[in-house]
Amino acid sequence: MQVASSLSGVLKSQQVAVSLYKTAFRSATSATTASKTAPAAAPQRKEQEKSQPKSSPASSGDGKPKVAATPVAAKAVRDPKARMEKKAQDSKSFVANLFRGRAVTDQIFPFPSVLDDEQKDTLRSFVEPTNKFFEEVNDAAKNDETSKIPDHVTKGMAELGAFGLMVPQEYNGLGVNNTQYARLAEIVGGHDLAIGIFMGSHQSIGFKGIMLSGTDKQKEQYLPKLATGEHFAAFALTEPQSGSDAASIRSKAVLSPDGKHYILNGQKIWISNGGFADVFTVFAQTDVKDDDGNVKEKMTAFIVERKHGVKSGPPENKMGIKSSNTAELYFDDVKIPVENVLGGVGNGFKVAMNVLNNGRFGMAAAMAGTMRNVIKQSVAQANTRQQFGHLINNYGAIQEKLARMSMVHYVTESMAYHISGTMDDGGKDYQLEAAISKVYGSEAAWFTTDEAIQIFGGMGFMKATGLERVLRDLRIFRIFEGSNDVMRLFVALTGMQYAGGHLRELQKALKNPVGNLGLVVNEGLTRGFRKIGIRRGDPSFGDLVNPALKDSADLVSHSVGQFGETVEALLAKYRQGIVDEQFILKRVADAAIDIYAMTVSLSRATRSIKEAKNTAGYETKLVSTFCHEAAQRVSQNLGLTRSSRDVANFKAMSELAQEMCQQGGVVQEHPLGF
Amino acid sequence: MSLRVLVGVKRVVDYAVKVRVRPDHKWVVTDGVKHSMNPFDEIAVEEAVRLKEKKIVSEIVAVSCGPPQSQETLRTALAMGADKAIHVEVPAKDAELLSPIHVAGIIAKIAKDEKIDLVILGKQAIDDDSNQTGQMVAGLLNWPQATFASEIVQADGGLKVTREIDGGLEVIQVKLPAVITTDLRLNQPRYATLPNIMKAKKKPIDKKSPADLGVDTKPRLEVVSVDEPPVRQAGAKVANVEELVQKLKEAGRI
Numbered sequence: 006m007q008v009a010s011s012l013s014g015v016l017k018s019q020q021v022a023v024s025l026y027k028t029a030f031r032s033a034t035s036a037t038t039a040s041k042t043a044p045a046a047a048p049q050r051k052e053q054e055k056s057q058p059k060s061s062p063a064s065s066g067d068g069k070p071k072v073a074a075t076p077v078a079a080k081a082v083r084d085p086k087a088r089m090e091k092k093a094q095d096s097k098s099f100v101a102n103l104f105r106g107r108a109v110t111d112q113i114f115p116f117p118s119v120l121d122d123e124q125k126d127t128l129r130s131f132v133e134p135t136n137k138f139f140e141e142v143n144d145a146a147k148n149d150e151t152s153k154i155p156d157h158v159t160k161g162m163a164e165l166g167a168f169g170l171m172v173p174q175e176y177n178g179l180g181v182n183n184t185q186y187a188r189l190a191e192i193v194g195g196h197d198l199a200i201g202i203f204m205g206s207h208q209s210i211g212f213k214g215i216m217l218s219g220t221d222k223q224k225e226q227y228l229p230k231l232a233t234g235e236h237f238a239a240f241a242l243t244e245p246q247s248g249s250d251a252a253s254i255r256s257k258a259v260l261s262p263d264g265k266h267y268i269l270n271g272q273k274i275w276i277s278n279g280g281f282a283d284v285f286t287v288f289a290q291t292d293v294k295d296d297d298g299n300v301k302e303k304m305t306a307f308i309v310e311r312k313h314g315v316k317s318g319p320p321e322n323k324m325g326i327k328s329s330n331t332a333e334l335y336f337d338d339v340k341i342p343v344e345n346v347l348g349g350v351g352n353g354f355k356v357a358m359n360v361l362n363n364g365r366f367g368m369a370a371a372m373a374g375t376m377r378n379v380i381k382q383s384v385a386q387a388n389t390r391q392q393f394g395h396l397i398n399n400y401g402a403i404q405e406k407l408a409r410m411s412m413v414h415y416v417t418e419s420m421a422y423h424i425s426g427t428m429d430d431g432g433k434d435y436q437l438e439a440a441i442s443k444v445y446g447s448e449a450a451w452f453t454t455d456e457a458i459q460i461f462g463g464m465g466f467m468k469a470t471g472l473e474r475v476l477r478d479l480r481i482f483r484i485f486e487g488s489n490d491v492m493r494l495f496v497a498l499t500g501m502q503y504a505g506g507h508l509r510e511l512q513k514a515l516k517n518p519v520g521n522l523g524l525v526v527n528e529g530l531t532r533g534f535r536k537i538g539i540r541r542g543d544p545s546f547g548d549l550v551n552p553a554l555k556d557s558a559d560l561v562s563h564s565v566g567q568f569g570e571t572v573e574a575l576l577a578k579y580r581q582g583i584v585d586e587q588f589i590l591k592r593v594a595d596a597a598i599d600i601y602a603m604t605v606s607l608s609r610a611t612r613s614i615k616e617a618k619n620t621a622g623y624e625t626k627l628v629s630t631f632c633h634e635a636a637q638r639v640s641q642n643l644g645l646t647r648s649s650r651d652v653a654n655f656k657a658m659s660e661l662a663q664e665m666c667q668q669g670g671v672v673q674e675h676p677l678g679f
Numbered sequence: 680m681s682l683r684v685l686v687g688v689k690r691v692v693d694y695a696v697k698v699r700v701r702p703d704h705k706w707v708v709t710d711g712v713k714h715s716m717n718p719f720d721e722i723a724v725e726e727a728v729r730l731k732e733k734k735i736v737s738e739i740v741a742v743s744c745g746p747p748q749s750q751e752t753l754r755t756a757l758a759m760g761a762d763k764a765i766h767v768e769v770p771a772k773d774a775e776l777l778s779p780i781h782v783a784g785i786i787a788k789i790a791k792d793e794k795i796d797l798v799i800l801g802k803q804a805i806d807d808d809s810n811q812t813g814q815m816v817a818g819l820l821n822w823p824q825a826t827f828a829s830e831i832v833q834a835d836g837g838l839k840v841t842r843e844i845d846g847g848l849e850v851i852q853v854k855l856p857a858v859i860t861t862d863l864r865l866n867q868p869r870y871a872t873l874p875n876i877m878k879a880k881k882k883p884i885d886k887k888s889p890a891d892l893g894v895d896t897k898p899r900l901e902v903v904s905v906d907e908p909p910v911r912q913a914g915a916k917v918a919n920v921e922e923l924v925q926k927l928k929e930a931g932r933i
Binding site: 126129130133135137138165166167170174 | 754872
């Protein structure tokens with residue numbers, strides 16, 4: 006399942022995210038760069054500089070991330086015109102537009118219903134045998150115990166068709182769409198997350214690049230055997246020295262003198278399925294000539310076969326997902342035919358990003374499946390366990406846990422199927438939603454399982470109950486495929502980049518150099534923005550939301566307005582310096598996550614009411630309850646980014662951490678003095 | 680041998696569902712309840728497929744009588760390895776009044792039309808537990824029958840069938856054509872794999888009505904009432920024999 010991404014995903018996607026983070030930085034920069042270079046902005050320049058962070062990102066010596074700011078910024082300054090003329094892209098993404106204070110609902114209302122009757126029938130007939138397989142053939146506890154997936158399970162999965170779910174039928178796959186895939190990912194997630202990683206590393210990232218970026222010839226050559234499980238695939242990006250920064254990978258592929266091969270040298274770590282995969286999507290540096298004739302290293306994706314000479318190390322010993330294989334890969338003068346370049350020389354970064362973006366919804370779906378089963382277990386316990394003379398389901402302490410589990414599960418499920426539906430509908434603007442679903446789903450599943458263990462009490466801590474394994478397996482999901490910390494930065498910065506791009510456009514629209522951002526900011530936000538067309542005030546959801554949920558919709562409207570306003574103010578205050586304000590970015594991201602969570606749930610509940618589902622009343626109550634709290638969190642998080650007292654607190658935390666780092670641990674004296 | 684086999688598959692409320700009585704007390708609640716293939720019928724399909732794998736059987740025809748959703752059950756049979764299917768459609772309302780004699784009539788007619796050599800049915804369906812259809816089919820066709828089969832092997836131009844009977848096993852030899860009903864231990868049915876489900880979509884399902892087959896499905900039985908078993912009364916603990924005796928006296932039991 007998309008669950009997966011390899012363990013390498015741990016760093017791999019961080020790399021992607023951080024590289025995007027650079028991109029985001031670039032544009033956040035460019036908004037101000039434009040204003041700086043506009044001649045009539047001179048009177049304001051001083052003001053801007055004053056409010057800039059003291060140390061520019063490039064020169065800061067304070068241990069904050071130093072993204073490659075200087076060259077980019079310098080380039081923008083050199084060529085302001087090119088910057089200015091680059092048109093801000095219009096996105097249909099709800100989340101991206103949040104950052105402009107707008108509720109763009111095309112992709113989110115009505116809640117997508119993409120399966121036709123035949124697709125539903127097919128899926129329904131798939132669900133039963135898949136469930137049966139995981140209940141009767143596979144034994145997750147035993148796999149965990151032995152750190153191995155037995156051969157008969159692998160063979161059974163191959164027969165089941167589990168290795169080529171989305172591969173077109175002409176290449177031996179089942180040809181399911183994203184939504185159908187999500188439903189099956191749920192089943193796997195509900196039973197055995199390690200198997201989920203095995204399956205996902207194979208098809209969600211291992212050979213997804215071939216499906217998305219491969220030539221017909223590459224597809225014909227590789228997909229038929231991969232789809233049937235005759236061959237297995239893995240995705241290899243992460244390297245020992247290259248964690249969050251994909252651009253720094255050192256594996257290098259050099260074209261042979263006769264031009265027929267690339268000679269690959271390097272090492273990869275934490276590669277799921279690395280120990281046995283036959284086909285690898287490998288990322289390496291290649292020399293690429295740019296337009297000016299300068300040779301530069303750029304990342305290229307390759308399809309590398311084990312028989313080309315790939316060597317792998319022993320399986321890693323891990324906290325969870327034990328039965329999924331994780332290993333190092335070594336490339337020692339591995340000869341790769343030039344036909345095996347994937348997606349074009351120099352396009353490796355794009356290939357990687359595309360693969361990861363495409364797969365995230367599946368992880369949310371798998372997490373939803375995990376939660377569904379964990380919740381079922383918890384409810385069974387609450388319904389049978391007696392303490393103090395009553396079933397524990399009578400007690401508020403337990404009821405609150407169950408209700409919260411149900412709410413975060415509902416949100417995760419809604420996100421997963423909203424994204425898969427958007428993708429199946431042909432939507433392209435879902436990368437922020439996908440990133441959020443990864444963060445939300447992995448944290449919701451952790452929370453749910455942790456609370457389930459609490460409901461079980463001592464029994465929850467026992468291996469036999471099975472929850473401790475789920476908790477161990479789940480832990481990696483907050484780390485890999487882009488750690489949740491980095492994904493939050495990615496969401497906040499990409500959103501701000503988008504908003505910044507539009508600000509630039511609007512400046513241009515004024516056709517008045519005086520109307521640059523700096524001026525607008527200094528001349529008074531509200532008036533200026535209203536004049537140039539940025540929406541002020543809260544957007545309305547109108548008739549999109551069922552009247553039964555109107556109060557919640559109003560809360561979301563208010564949150565969206567608040568959010569847009571905050572982003573404008575932050576961009577105006579910090580400009581390019583915003584990339585270093587991780588304390589603030591985290592809160593911005595959390596607010597965006599909550600707003601998306603509320604909206605997608607409202608959309609789904611509205612559909613349930615419209616279709617007169619039996620559970621419409623339950624869903625209405627659940628969503629209203631969730632929105633009530635989520636709107637409070639949004640308000641609080643946004644407030645934190647703007648109050649000077651809170652910002653000072655962030656600074657204090659930063660200082661505390663720095664001191665700890667200098668002291669090498671706990672700083673204060675022991676209470677006993679020794 | 681290259682036998683043509685007919686297997687009967689019934690769509691029933693899934694074995695794992697806790698059934699509830701319908702408010703009108705005429706049947707159980709079926710709306711929105713998970714249904715699946717009668718487990719004994721799964722065994723029948725599996726056995727037919729195994730006989731085909733052993734080249735004893737050349738073609739497998741799956742038959743189901745019931746509402747439109749019975750097609751899902753037929754698709755499962757096709758995905759497990761049946762070659763074609765016949766759906767005798769009976770509206771849901773009438774289907775619950777369909778009794779073994781009707782179904783046996785339908786199966787017997789199709790067996791003749793399709794030049795069937797062997798009929799394999801589940802020994803009973805888990806919803807009404809009638810355990811009559813196979814026997815009636817044999818009677819209507821005047822074919823030999825081997826019920827409660829736990830092993831089927833080819834022998835002497837016919838089939839040698841091991842039957843599970845009270846206190847042991849009985850081995851009988853049947854001539855063909857014949858009717859066999861399956862018991863639990865005949866085999867372990869395979870689950871339909873996803874690629875086979877996709878392939879099954881391309882296999883034909885013929886649709887017929889009982890009238891097409893000249894079978895009268897007018898109810899011959901009337902359901903008077905369907906009720907839940909009485910709920911067991913809660914017990915109570917007594918401290919000693921004296922108290923027990925006293926309570927029993929109070930309850931009028933002794």
